[in-house]
Amino acid sequence: MAVNWFKYSSPASFYPLAGRVIPWFAAAAAVFTVIGLWIGFFVAPTDYQQGEAYRIIYIHVPAAWMSMFVYLVMAAYAALGIVFNTRLSGYMARALAPTGAMFTFVALWTGALWGRPMWGAWWVWDARLTSELILLFLYLGFIALHSAIDDPRRAARASGLLAIVGAVNVPIIYFSVQWWNTLHQGASISLTQAPSMAKTMLAGMLVMAVAAWCYTVAVALARVRCEILERERHADWIGDALARESRS
Amino acid sequence: MRGPGLAGIVGGVIVRDLTLAGRRPVDVMTAVIFFVIVVSLFPLAVGPESRTLATIAPGVVWVAALLASMLSLGRLFNADYADGTLEQMLLAPQPLSLIVLGKVAAHWLVAGAPLVLISPLLGLQFGLPAEGLAMLALALLLGTPALSLVGALGAALTIGVRGGGALVSLLVLPLCVPVLIFGAGAVEAAVSGMDAGAHLSLLGAFLVMALCFGPWVTAAALRIALD
Amino acid sequence: MLRGESLAAVRGDRRLFAELNFDLQAGEMLYVGGPNGSGKTTLLRMICGLVLPVAGRVLWGGEDIQSLDDAYRADLLYCGHHTALKDDLTGLENLRFASMLGGRPVNEDEALAALERMGMFEVADLPARVMSQGQKRRVNLARLLLTRARLWVLDEPFTALDAAAVEALRATLADHLRAGGMLVLTTHQQASFDGITVRHVEMGQ
Numbered sequence A: 001m002a003v004n005w006f007k008y009s010s011p012a013s014f015y016p017l018a019g020r021v022i023p024w025f026a027a028a029a030a031v032f033t034v035i036g037l038w039i040g041f042f043v044a045p046t047d048y049q050q051g052e053a054y055r056i057i058y059i060h061v062p063a064a065w066m067s068m069f070v071y072l073v074m075a076a077y078a079a080l081g082i083v084f085n086t087r088l089s090g091y092m093a094r095a096l097a098p099t100g101a102m103f104t105f106v107a108l109w110t111g112a113l114w115g116r117p118m119w120g121a122w123w124v125w126d127a128r129l130t131s132e133l134i135l136l137f138l139y140l141g142f143i144a145l146h147s148a149i150d151d152p153r154r155a156a157r158a159s160g161l162l163a164i165v166g167a168v169n170v171p172i173i174y175f176s177v178q179w180w181n182t183l184h185q186g187a188s189i190s191l192t193q194a195p196s197m198a199k200t201m202l203a204g205m206l207v208m209a210v211a212a213w214c215y216t217v218a219v220a221l222a223r224v225r226c227e228i229l230e231r232e233r234h235a236d237w238i239g240d241a242l243a244r245e246s247r248s
Numbered sequence B: 001m002r003g004p005g006l007a008g009i010v011g012g013v014i015v016r017d018l019t020l021a022g023r024r025p026v027d028v029m030t031a032v033i034f035f036v037i038v039v040s041l042f043p044l045a046v047g048p049e050s051r052t053l054a055t056i057a058p059g060v061v062w063v064a065a066l067l068a069s070m071l072s073l074g075r076l077f078n079a080d081y082a083d084g085t086l087e088q089m090l091l092a093p094q095p096l097s098l099i100v101l102g103k104v105a106a107h108w109l110v111a112g113a114p115l116v117l118i119s120p121l122l123g124l125q126f127g128l129p130a131e132g133l134a135m136l137a138l139a140l141l142l143g144t145p146a147l148s149l150v151g152a153l154g155a156a157l158t159i160g161v162r163g164g165g166a167l168v169s170l171l172v173l174p175l176c177v178p179v180l181i182f183g184a185g186a187v188e189a190a191v192s193g194m195d196a197g198a199h200l201s202l203l204g205a206f207l208v209m210a211l212c213f214g215p216w217v218t219a220a221a222l223r224i225a226l227d
Numbered sequence C: 001m002l003r004g005e006s007l008a009a010v011r012g013d014r015r016l017f018a019e020l021n022f023d024l025q026a027g028e029m030l031y032v033g034g035p036n037g038s039g040k041t042t043l044l045r046m047i048c049g050l051v052l053p054v055a056g057r058v059l060w061g062g063e064d065i066q067s068l069d070d071a072y073r074a075d076l077l078y079c080g081h082h083t084a085l086k087d088d089l090t091g092l093e094n095l096r097f098a099s100m101l102g103g104r105p106v107n108e109d110e111a112l113a114a115l116e117r118m119g120m121f122e123v124a125d126l127p128a129r130v131m132s133q134g135q136k137r138r139v140n141l142a143r144l145l146l147t148r149a150r151l152w153v154l155d156e157p158f159t160a161l162d163a164a165a166v167e168a169l170r171a172t173l174a175d176h177l178r179a180g181g182m183l184v185l186t187t188h189q190q191a192s193f194d195g196i197t198v199r200h201v202e203m204g205q
Helices: A005-009 A011-043 A052-084 A087-119 A127-148 A152-185 A199-231 A236-247 B006-023 B025-046 B050-071 B074-083 B085-090 B096-125 B130-157 B164-175 B177-191 B197-225 C040-047 C091-101 C108-117 C133-141 C163-178
Strands: C002-011 C014-024 C029-033 C055-060 C076-079 C151-155 C182-186 C198-202
Touching (some): A011 A087, A011 A199, A011 A236, A052 A087, A087 A152, B050 B130, B074 B085, B074 B130, B085 B197, B130 B164, C029 C040, C040 C182, C091 C108, C133 C163, C163 C182
Parallel strands (some): C029 C198
């Protein structure tokens, strides 16, 4: 027998489930962050070229990975919502957007902090940084469109369509920026291609990426629960669910 | 087959939108004048040094074209939405994407084509060499229809939304980055004596993709907006 | 022919209606009544396929209108709150464009004849911007004389019409029904026709 995934696409069964798993993901995020930072700051060796300053990659690289990954997940939820007309997918897409934008911003910020000792400038029009900046614009557009439309169903569907078009466009934008960059600057030092990366460095980044992922899940689920409470406050099951929660 | 036929509906919509634009010629002129003014502001801000101006000319003209085409997007669907004709378009028995295609084509003829025609003149002001002038017009000819197609999606998503004008730019400009890069790049290549063929091919590829998917996605956005 | 099955609609957070059913055969009229804000317009737009039902479906000849798509729209004519006229086009241009959109282009003579029957011959060459609300309505309703659509969905068609125009419209609607057409109507006017079955949907109960 196949698992009935559609069961969990109904807010009534999703709401308590999300409530149960949030603490686990939050705890995992905290634990992995501590481990990852410990590896990054104490175990991993000092880079022979960049000294101690390179250690910001333990935040920068996972943030950059997550910023792109979250956008794809958001677009996937948006597509589900439009194809199957499920409310929950729209809530998920909406809940992921601020976290994705936050990671994009962190990636840009830490990139600037790293760029200062590396290139001697806070901002360099590097292909990756520029793509990341455009990705931030895409996130902001999604959030702005969603909040500008009053009707929640139209808001979810319209911004969902935008997310899908954005996701299709991201590779094209990335390619064009790359092309523009090689034409104008020649090969530039890339942020992520550290020569001969030590295994512990990679391990530190992966652990931090897992931590970022757990954090995203926990925060997105918490936001979805708020959204469900707000949107479906007239539904009968909300009262029962809240009563059960206050008892336990 | 009943009805006006598929080409007929595209043509009919184009004729209708051009007639409407013809009755309000000032609306059409504002976007073109805006384009000219923005381009003319740069020498005032940057200084009249001719070498600098020739270097920045392709980028300046392209950014101005991008902004000018944003400016006219608000009219694309909002007027039809307000008086109920957009609703009738959604109820037409012909594919909505063809009606959208007609509207975008009319929009380009009114808001995009004049930019293409006037751009060599502006390039001249910036001291672009002859090959640069021709390439500027050619790149805009390939790029501005793509801007109209992508812009139509933004206009459809923001129908009837408060603060729609600024919002359209926020949604559409990031999506137009490839057009800007390839378009301005083609002119720069031509000016520096390199082959602009690769830029133009990529610009053309983007246009073909926008032509295939744009009207269809915009039609979906219209149905969502009027729900 | 036209069936609504347990339809439900939501506007914002508010539930407009739920479990709404109706059934309409050829030559019958569906009268949608109810106070303002009870969802009459939403139901009409749902019947046209403009509004997606939150639950339930609308069937035309046994098939869901969402899958029939363009084929259903060829049988459909909708007049909403808006007159759907462009202010800068003349009455004649407006009517001809609306007919082309409706899938049946007409030439100038046919359009003029329809305007004349609506008593609107004199505004044929006037831009809609200078017409009165009632004149605009009548130009819009002239589409009824030119269409081949079997299902007419009219939202308050009698609004802003004078007594003579109301009579003319009633005659047009009666002709359409007697010829086997279908009509979905909201109105505050008395709406019944001799020998025509009228089905009722009361909203807001």
